Amino acid sequence: xxxxxxxxxxxxxxxxxxxxxxxxxxxxxxxxxxxxxxxxxxxxxxxxxxxxxxxxxxxxxxxxxxxxxxxxxxxxxxxxxxxxxxxxxxxxxxxxxxxxxxx
Numbered sequence: 001x002x003x004x005x006x007x008x009x010x011x012x013x014x015x016x017x018x019x020x021x022x023x024x025x026x027x028x029x030x031x032x033x034x035x036x037x038x039x040x041x042x043x044x045x046x047x048x049x050x051x052x053x054x055x056x057x058x059x060x061x062x063x064x065x066x067x068x069x070x071x072x073x074x075x076x077x078x079x080x081x082x083x084x085x086x087x088x089x090x091x092x093x094x095x096x097x098x099x100x101x102x103x
Contacts, residue, residue, distance in 0.1 A: 026076075030068065032057040 006015050013029060020027045036057040039045050045056060 028072070030061065032061050035060045035064070 017027050039056045040053050
């Protein structure tokens, strides 16, 4: 659990994710480092300096951001619905069933 002195203004990304997960959220996050290798390893961009490669990665993530949010949300919803139907529902029914939680 993050320190009590951590706020939104001074928290690291890992601390923010940890705090959300501690409150029951399933969280993933992406930043420019996640797309950096795509730009860095693409021969069409080999002429870029490191600073320009980092800026290109930031721009690439900006271009993908809205679609990435939509895809992750949609796939997450599909995954939870599929897993519920395939096996999770039965597991939860065995544990909680019609008569409430099993001791």
